[in-house]
Amino acid sequence: MIGSSLPVAPAWFRRESLAGGVTWLDEPHVAAFARCNIWHVRGRDRDLLVDTGLGLASLQAAATDLFDRPVTAVLTHAHFDHVGGAHEFADRRAHPAEATELAEPQGFAGLTAADLGSDLVLQLRAAGYEIPDTLLDALPHEGFSLAGYRVPPAPAAALLRDGDILDLGDRSFEVLHLPGHSPGSIGLWESRTGILFSGDALYDGPLLYDLPGSSIEQYVPTLERLLDLSVSVVHAGHDPSFGRDRLRKLATDYLALFRA
Ligand SMILES: [Zn+2]
Numbered sequence: 001m002i003g004s005s006l007p008v009a010p011a012w013f014r015r016e017s018l019a020g021g022v023t024w025l026d027e028p029h030v031a032a033f034a035r036c037n038i039w040h041v042r043g044r045d046r047d048l049l050v051d052t053g054l055g056l057a058s059l060q061a062a063a064t065d066l067f068d069r070p071v072t073a074v075l076t077h078a079h080f081d082h083v084g085g086a087h088e089f090a091d092r093r094a095h096p097a098e099a100t101e102l103a104e105p106q107g108f109a110g111l112t113a114a115d116l117g118s119d120l121v122l123q124l125r126a127a128g129y130e131i132p133d134t135l136l137d138a139l140p141h142e143g144f145s146l147a148g149y150r151v152p153p154a155p156a157a158a159l160l161r162d163g164d165i166l167d168l169g170d171r172s173f174e175v176l177h178l179p180g181h182s183p184g185s186i187g188l189w190e191s192r193t194g195i196l197f198s199g200d201a202l203y204d205g206p207l208l209y210d211l212p213g214s215s216i217e218q219y220v221p222t223l224e225r226l227l228d229l230s231v232s233v234v235h236a237g238h239d240p241s242f243g244r245d246r247l248r249k250l251a252t253d254y255l256a257l258f259r260a
Pocket residue numbers: 077079181200
């Protein structure tokens with residue numbers, strides 16, 4: 001059975017506390033392409049969670065100290081690597097254009113190259129991603145079956161549109177609709193601190209703009225909008241965080257590519 005020779009990971013998530021009341025978590029045993037950043041933001045009255053990973057192990061159980069108060073989970077978009085753990089959070093929110101996929105996951109998903117399908121794998125490899133036959137190098141628990149992986153349905157409890165404000169009591173984030181990577185991709189922007197959670201609209205790695213549901217036409221105004229933000233730090237859906245100069249370089253380069 002594929003993956004059955006893999007060891008069991010002693011801990012599934014790793015985490016680090018960052019400046020600004022932000023905690024970063026991810027799933028280190030997942031291949032880079034499907035390993036999303038998970039962000040937790042502490043607020044006075046409630047906390048914010050941005051994306052949830054693949055859902056292979058309980059995020060709540062792994063970080064009980066973070067989830068001991070009310071939390072709003074925002075899904076930046078409905079790709080499987082971001083929403084697998086969403087079902088664990090009752091107050092989960094997303095853009096209307098991602099709502100159907102969240103409620104009834106039917107898009108690409110899988111823990112093996114075979115499950116992703118050869119067309120997608122070719123596309124991802126062409127974009128510069130290494131796609132191993134098995135996307136895990138360890139199992140979340142004994143007896144875990146890679147072939148049995150499904151994204152649990154997690155219908156949104158509320159919908160988020162451009163301009164909506166998420167108020168945590170002492171800080172607030174504005175919802176930015178940033179389509180292009182997916183139709184309902186959103187970012188969260190805290191103008192007071194310059195913190196931007198960008199999801200997969202912009203990260204410091206090969207952007208994916210020709211997936212099912214992607215649109216270069218929509219991506220252009222998204223990147224133009226991001227160029228104008230006075231960010232202090234971008235906490236993205238993948239890869240390390242970066243600052244304004246890097247944002248400008250990435251957005252400018254992709255705009256040139258898209259306009260060519
Ligand atoms: Zn994505």
